[in-house]
Amino acid sequence: MTDTQNHEDATMSKTLYERIGGEAAVNAAVDIFYRKVLSDPRINRFFDNVDMEKQAAKQKAFLTMAFGGPHSYTGEDMRKGHAHLLKMGLDDSHFDAVVENLGATLQELSVPQELIAEVVAICETTRNDVLGR
Amino acid sequence: MYKLTIEEKVYACQADETVLDALLRGNVNISYACKKGTCHSCLVRSLDAVPPEAAQAGLKDTLKKRNHFLACLCHPEQDMAIKLPDQSEFYTEGTVVVNEMLNRNTLLLAVAFKDAFEFNAGQFVNLQRADGLTRSYSIANIPQESNTLEFHIRRLPGGKFSGWLHDEIRVGDSIAVSEPRGHCFYLPERHGQGILLVGTGTGLAPLAGILTDALAHGHSGPIYLFHGSREFEDLYRIDELCQLAQRHQNFHYIPCLSGKHVPAGFSHGRADEVALASLPDLKAWRVFLCGHPDMVKQMKKMAFLKGASMKDIYADAFLATPV
Numbered sequence: 035m036t037d038t039q040n041h042e043d044a045t046m047s048k049t050l051y052e053r054i055g056g057e058a059a060v061n062a063a064v065d066i067f068y069r070k071v072l073s074d075p076r077i078n079r080f081f082d083n084v085d086m087e088k089q090a091a092k093q094k095a096f097l098t099m100a101f102g103g104p105h106s107y108t109g110e111d112m113r114k115g116h117a118h119l120l121k122m123g124l125d126d127s128h129f130d131a132v133v134e135n136l137g138a139t140l141q142e143l144s145v146p147q148e149l150i151a152e153v154v155a156i157c158e159t160t161r162n163d164v165l166g167r
Numbered sequence: 168m169y170k171l172t173i174e175e176k177v178y179a180c181q182a183d184e185t186v187l188d189a190l191l192r193g194n195v196n197i198s199y200a201c202k203k204g205t206c207h208s209c210l211v212r213s214l215d216a217v218p219p220e221a222a223q224a225g226l227k228d229t230l231k232k233r234n235h236f237l238a239c240l241c242h243p244e245q246d247m248a249i250k251l252p253d254q255s256e257f258y259t260e261g262t263v264v265v266n267e268m269l270n271r272n273t274l275l276l277a278v279a280f281k282d283a284f285e286f287n288a289g290q291f292v293n294l295q296r297a298d299g300l301t302r303s304y305s306i307a308n309i310p311q312e313s314n315t316l317e318f319h320i321r322r323l324p325g326g327k328f329s330g331w332l333h334d335e336i337r338v339g340d341s342i343a344v345s346e347p348r349g350h351c352f353y354l355p356e357r358h359g360q361g362i363l364l365v366g367t368g369t370g371l372a373p374l375a376g377i378l379t380d381a382l383a384h385g386h387s388g389p390i391y392l393f394h395g396s397r398e399f400e401d402l403y404r405i406d407e408l409c410q411l412a413q414r415h416q417n418f419h420y421i422p423c424l425s426g427k428h429v430p431a432g433f434s435h436g437r438a439d440e441v442a443l444a445s446l447p448d449l450k451a452w453r454v455f456l457c458g459h460p461d462m463v464k465q466m467k468k469m470a471f472l473k474g475a476s477m478k479d480i481y482a483d484a485f486l487a488t489p490v
Contacts, residue, residue: 065476073472086467088207090477091225095205106203 050102050152054145060097063139068093070135077131080119100136100153112163120166129164133157169243173251180243186211186222187238190249197251202239209238214248227478229287229350258295258343259284264315266338269403273369274320274333278342284314288376289352289455291483292316293345294328302328305457305483306347307372309380316344319372319403351455351483353377355384361452363475364392365442365466368401370458373483375404377455382415390415391446395423395438395458399430421445439466443473450474456482 055062068090072078081089099105116124133154140150171178171189180189187209190197199209204224213234222241223231238249261284265277286292288309295301308317322333336342351373353362362381364374371394381390396402408420423438434441439462446452454470456463463482470480 065471068477069472072468086471086480087477091205091207094225095203 050149050156051098051104054101054149054153056101056103057098059101059143059145060094060103062143063097064090064094066142067097067136067139070139071132074131074135077128080122080124080128097136100156102152102156107160109160109163112160113166116164117166124165126161126165129161170246171243172246172248184242185239186236186241186243186247186249190238195251197238199239204237204240207237210235210252211238212236212250212252214250216243216245216247218247219244227350227481228354228356229352229481232354233350235350256293256345258293258345260341261316261344263336263338263340263342265317266336269319271400272322273401273403274322276318276320276332276336277315278318278344280314280316280344282314284310284316284344284347286310286316286347287352288380289373289481289483290347290349291373292347294318294332295343295345296328296331297343300328300331303348305349305369305373305376307375309376309383317372319369321369349483351377351457351481353380353384353386355380355386357388357453358384358386359388360386361388361446361449362386362390363442363446363449363452363454363470364390365395365438365454365456365458365462366393367395367438367458367462370394370456371404373457374455378411378418382411382418387417390418391421391442392419393421393423393434393438393442393445395425395436395441397424397426399424399426399428399433437462439469442466443469446473448474451476452479454480456480 072081095105095107099107136157137150137154140153168182169180171180171186173195178189178193178195180186187197187199187202191199197209197211201208210230213236218234218236218241222236224240226235226237259280261278261280263276264279265275267275269275286306288306291303291305293301293303304318304320306316307319308315320329320332323329364378366374374392374394378390378392392408394402394408402422402424405422412418412420421434421441423434423436423441425437429435449470452475454475456466456470467480467482471477
């Protein structure tokens with residue numbers, strides 16, 4: 035199990051999570067991001083039957099992880115959490131759409147491009163677990 | 168080390184332990200899942216101490232106010248008396264003082280108590296018949312000096328409890344009432360904020376309480392109430408709400424009918440659809456939704472997409488218990 039990775043940039047003394055703005059950044063991003071996801075016709079059917087409040091809490095945990103913050107997601111959690119979506123046809127295109135929405139959210143919040151690239155790189159490390167490969 | 172008390176039992180919470188870990192070690196049957204504050208499965212309530220701030224991270228303001236907290240995130244700072252969500256409830260006997268019809272199928276029931284009954288307008292209680300049959304109903308008024316609670320009781324086809332209330336209970340009878348529950352209520356803050364209330368059927372009950380509470384606190388932002396049903400005969404309190412709208416410039420009442428026959432002065436369509444068409448931008452609004460579960464679910468999503476923040480959307484979908 036590849037668990038919490040240390041995303042600290044060797045050349046910087048601060049972690050990505052600190053540079054991006056920590057919990058405040060997560061709070062600023064969560065509503066914008068979730069709104070984009072729910073409005074995206076490519077992926078919103080996966081969210082039709084979820085409890086919105088529970089889902090919002092999960093989105094927060096996801097963003098914290100993607101921003102390199104403290105989390106305890108394991109690859110196994112990722113697999114279990116998305117298994118039912120695979121049955122609904124979840125594939126790479128949907129994963130890409132979520133990452134795209136996250137990137138657009140961060141752009142909207144004027145996060146520098148190089149930090150967005152780091153966030154996207156963290157998301158990429160979960161792709162195979164999310165897609166059950 | 169701090170003491171955690173649940174009913175009569177005391178559990179020790181060690182310095183490095185969370186409340187959840189201490190209770191699990193004590194074999195307390197408490198629901199939990201993620202142990203990191205995400206899933207909210209271990210939401211409990213403190214009956215005395217104000218919980219540490221960190222243990223309330225991410226909770227709605229109304230839950231925080233009532234000292235709810237997440238056991239998995241709580242490192243106690245003092246002794247605490249804790250209430251688990253599934254713990255048996257405390258009932259108080261009240262006396263029926265009003266029992267009259269609001270429309271062809273909705274009963275207004277007012278129950279008086281000897282002592283003060285503390286609650287926030289918009290919360291719900293469980294009503295219990297002597298044989299133990301229990302149903303949840305929203306409180307429709309704000310705390311009164313007379314210590315009375317009002318309920319709007321719709322007669323459900325074949326409904327055992329609503330049938331009993333409609334057909335048998337009389338003024339002077341006593342009825343058992345639980346402690347108030349739920350987090351769908353008004354907090355007197357951000358007075359200039361827009362408030363949207365959308366309800367169907369007796370979903371008006373909690374909204375009427377919230378509305379009265381907001382006006383009583385001098386809420387100055389716009390307040391819109393959309394109350395819907397299929398037919399005119401199933402709406403109620405129309406005149407009272409119209410008069411209230413005349414007295415308060417910032418309050419707007421829009422009765423909605425989704426059926427064919429729509430008299431002048433009523434909007435045609437479902438309450439949620441009419442509301443969304445009338446208020447295109449809900450950014451920074453507070454939204455309260457009560458009524459049909461499908462309406463609540465759909466409207467929750469739409470209010471969020473129209474800009475309302477998730478933490479400002481309140482709903483207690485009351486579920487009709489199958490007969």
